Structure formats: structure tokens, C-alpha cells
Amino acid sequence: MANTEKNLSCIKNIILVASGKGGVGKSTTSLNLALSLQVLGKSVGILDADIYGPSQRKMLGIPNEVKPEVLENNEIVPIEHHGLKAMSAAFLSDEKAPMVWRGPMAVRALQQMLTLTKWGQLDFLIIDMPPGTGDIHISLAQQFNISAAIVVTTPQIISEIDARKAIEMLIKVKIPIMGIVENMASFTCPHCREESRIFGDGAASRLASDYQIPTLASLPLMQEIQENADNGVPSITQIEGSEASDAYLSLAAKVIARSYNKPDDTSKSVNISIV
Amino acid sequence: MYNALPAVSVSYDRATHIVTFVWQDETRGEVSDTELRSFCACADCRVKTLVGQVVIGRDCTIESIEALGTAGLTVRYCDGHDKGIYPWEYLQAICAGDAKEYLRG
Numbered sequence: 043m044a045n046t047e048k049n050l051s052c053i054k055n056i057i058l059v060a061s062g063k064g065g066v067g068k069s070t071t072s073l074n075l076a077l078s079l080q081v082l083g084k085s086v087g088i089l090d091a092d093i094y095g096p097s098q099r100k101m102l103g104i105p106n107e108v109k110p111e112v113l114e115n116n117e118i119v120p121i122e123h124h125g126l127k128a129m130s131a132a133f134l135s136d137e138k139a140p141m142v143w144r145g146p147m148a149v150r151a152l153q154q155m156l157t158l159t160k161w162g163q164l165d166f167l168i169i170d171m172p173p174g175t176g177d178i179h180i181s182l183a184q185q186f187n188i189s190a191a192i193v194v195t196t197p198q199i200i201s202e203i204d205a206r207k208a209i210e211m212l213i214k215v216k217i218p219i220m221g222i223v224e225n226m227a228s229f230t231c232p233h234c235r236e237e238s239r240i241f242g243d244g245a246a247s248r249l250a251s252d253y254q255i256p257t258l259a260s261l262p263l264m265q266e267i268q269e270n271a272d273n274g275v276p277s278i279t280q281i282e283g284s285e286a287s288d289a290y291l292s293l294a295a296k297v298i299a300r301s302y303n304k305p306d307d308t309s310k311s312v313n314i315s316i317v
Numbered sequence: 318m319y320n321a322l323p324a325v326s327v328s329y330d331r332a333t334h335i336v337t338f339v340w341q342d343e344t345r346g347e348v349s350d351t352e353l354r355s356f357c358a359c360a361d362c363r364v365k366t367l368v369g370q371v372v373i374g375r376d377c378t379i380e381s382i383e384a385l386g387t388a389g390l391t392v393r394y395c396d397g398h399d400k401g402i403y404p405w406e407y408l409q410a411i412c413a414g415d416a417k418e419y420l421r422g
């Protein structure tokens with residue numbers, strides 16, 4: 043136990059990237075945010091908490107044969123790639139025979155990955171969460187000092203509904219929500235350069251006004267983001283000044299601002315009575 | 318029209334089934350427990366309201382109320398349902414009889 047606390051004690055901010063619905067871009071956002079924070083001078087780690095469907099090995103482009111070193115006391119040395127310290131269930135299991143973890147076992151596996159990894163000094167640890175609002179989220183909230191969560195949604199109503207569930211769960215477990223990232227928000231036609239909001243409009247702003255949480259970024263749907271993720275070359279490491287890298291850098295800047303200057307809790311207490 | 322500021326006080330009278338809000342501008346709003354339940358702010362109930370389904374088919378009382386700072390209010394009902402977090406603005410809309418309009422955005 044002493045050791046596990048030790049491994050987390052030098053991390054200044056632990057940030058969850060969550061969503062209700064799967065496939066909305068948590069992993070892509072997590073990785074590009076982590077790399078952007080690093081571009082802005084921070085030391086950063088990324089934990090792929092998607093025990094069921096880890097994706098960071100592929101997105102980071104870490105070859106299958108690269109395994110983390112496991113020390114005698116069971117502590118794990120994270121894999122360093124693009125300057126990030128990364129850990130994922132995929133690093134610990136065989137790609138062809140993925141581990142099957144369910145329920146309490148999955149929760150336990152994640153706790154161990156988090157606490158046994160020798161993260162060292164980090165300004166930020168970004169946790170790429172699995173979709174949904176299950177046990178994993180609740181146990182993380184209860185057992186670790188999570189600084190904040192970022193909720194990713196796409197503009198579709200179905201994603202908004204699931205994002206709402208994620209927000210409800212985060213508020214109940216008392217994890218502060220830093221803000222919303224609206225992903226795949228707009229599409230610019232490569233031919234006529236016309237911008238359209240093909241998936242609809244307003245999901246992020248409705249959530250933002252309902253729960254008094256800001257929209258941190260509205261990221262465009264870009265073929266480049268998709269291809270880079272699929273090829274293991276994260277967008278932000280690519281062409282400087284592209285639309286995608288600008289958007290991620292501005293997201294990272296907001297995350298830094300909100301992490302170090304927490305708005306003070308001015309919420310006056312509400313007098314509640316039941317007679 | 319509505320503002321996001323938390324209420325000054327929220328009181329529930331089990332005898333009359335009425336929840337009374339006192340807002341920061343000292344105006345008051347009232348809603349019955351069953352009506353508040355029928356406009357539950359959780360994702361599932363919102364969807365039902367928006368597509369015109371009945372959220373709850375019977376009377377319902379309140380067991381507990383908790384304020385979550387600027388995020389809003391959470392209410393636990395006699396049927397055990399406590400998933401909704403009612404934004405302050407939404408509560409004002411409910412008291413004004415505007416809940417559906419508010420949900421439609």
C-alpha cells in the first residue's frame with residue numbers, strides 16, 4: 043500500500059477523459075491532449091483505462107513486441123513514447139490472446155495498473171476511460187484523488203444523452219467536471235472549403251448551460267485526425283499549425299489554466315428543509 | 318429569462334406535497350412532488366418527456382433533497398429514483414410551467 047501511494051504521490055493533476063457513448067473520440071482526444079500538454083512544457087503520462095478495448099498502443103504506434111519492464115516488487119516501468127509515459131492493459135497482455143476481465147476483476151486490474159506503475163514526477167496524468175458510467179468510474183472516484191474530468195461528446199442527440207449520464211455520474215461521485223469537448227463538431231469540405239455541422243448542433247452548449255460547465259473545445263471532423271490515429275502518428279506530432287493541432291493546443295492551454303487556477307467555490311449554501 | 322443562480326432555500330412540505338423555492342431575487346416558485354418527479358432531469362426521463370411518453374404514472378413523494386452547488390439540485394423520490402440533477406434554471410422553468418419548452422431548448 044505504501045508503494046502504491048508513492049507512485050501516485052508525485053502526480054500533480056489526474057484528469058479523466060470520459061464519455062457516456064463509445065466511439066466519440068475519448069482515446070483520440072486523450073492522446074492529443076496529453077501530447078499538447080507536453081508541447082506546452084508539462085510532463086505528462088497517459089493511462090489507457092479501457093480494459094475491455096485498449097487503443098493507446100495502436101494510437102501511439104508502439105510495436106507489439108515492446109513490453110514494459112516489470113520489477114521484482116511487481117512495479118511496472120511505463121513505456122516512454124513521444125516523450126509520454128504510457129501504460130495500457132494492452133502492454134501487459136498478448137495482442138492475440140487479450141485478457142478477459144469483467145466486473146470486479148476489471149476494476150482491480152485498473153487499480154493495479156494505476157498504482158503499480160512508476161509514473162515518477164508528472165504534471166498531468168491523463169486517464170483514457172472506457173465508455174459508459176460503470177463500476178470502473180465509481181471506484182476510481184472513491185479511491186483516488188482525481189483532479190477533474192473532461193467529458194467528450196459528438197453533436198448527435200444520442201451522444202448528448204449519454205454524455206448527460208456521464209455528467210450525472212461524475213457529479214454524484216463528486217469529481218469536478220472541467221468542461222466538455224465537442225468532437226467531430228464540424229466538417230469542412232476539402233473541395234469547396236464550406237463548413238457544415240453535419241451531425242447537428244448545440245449538444246455541447248446545451249450541456250454547458252444545463253450544468254454550468256464550459257465547452258473547452260469544439261474539434262472538427264478531420265480525415266487527418268482519423269488517419270493519424272489509425273497509423274499511430276498522433277495529429278499533434280504532425281504538421282505544425284494544422285487546424286487539428288491548433289485546436290488541441292488550445293484545449294491543452296485551457297486545461298492548464300483551469301488546473302492551476304481553480305475557480306473558488308463561491309456556491310453559497312442552499313437552505314434545504316423537509317417538514 | 319431564467320437564471321442559473323442556486324436558490325436561497327428549498328423546502329418540502331410532506332403534508333401539502335408542495336416544494337417551495339425562494340430564489341435569489343426573493344421571488345418564490347412552487348411545484349408538487351409528483352410534478353417535479355414527472356419532469357425528472359435525468360437523461361432517460363428527459364428523453365421520455367421529449368418524445369411525449371409518460372415519465373411516471375402515479376403519485377410520488379420525496380425522500381430527500383440535496384443541493385450540488387451551481388450544478389443544481391438532486392432529489393430522491395419514494396420510488397428510489399434519484400438520477401436526475403435539476404439545473405437551477407430548469408427548476409425555475411418547471412415552477413413557471415415551462416418545463417417542456419425548456420427541454421426542447
Ligand SMILES: Nc1ncnc2c1ncn2[C@@H]1O[C@H](COP(=O)(O)OP(=O)(O)OP(=O)(O)O)[C@@H](O)[C@H]1O
Pocket residue numbers: 061063064065066067068069070071092095097171172173225226261262263264265267268269271272
Ligand atoms: N475529430 C476527429 N476527426 C476524425 N476522426 C476522428 C476524430 N476523433 C476521433 N476520430 C476517429 O473516430 C474513431 C473513434 O475514436 P476513438 O477511438 O478516439 O473513440 P473512443 O471514444 O475512445 O472510442 P471507445 O469508446 O471505443 O474507446 C477513431 O477511428 C478515430 O480515429
Ligand SMILES: [Mg+2]
Pocket residue numbers: 068069070092097170171
Ligand atoms: Mg477509447
Ligand SMILES: [Zn+2]
Pocket residue numbers: 357358359360361362363398400401
Ligand atoms: Zn429520471
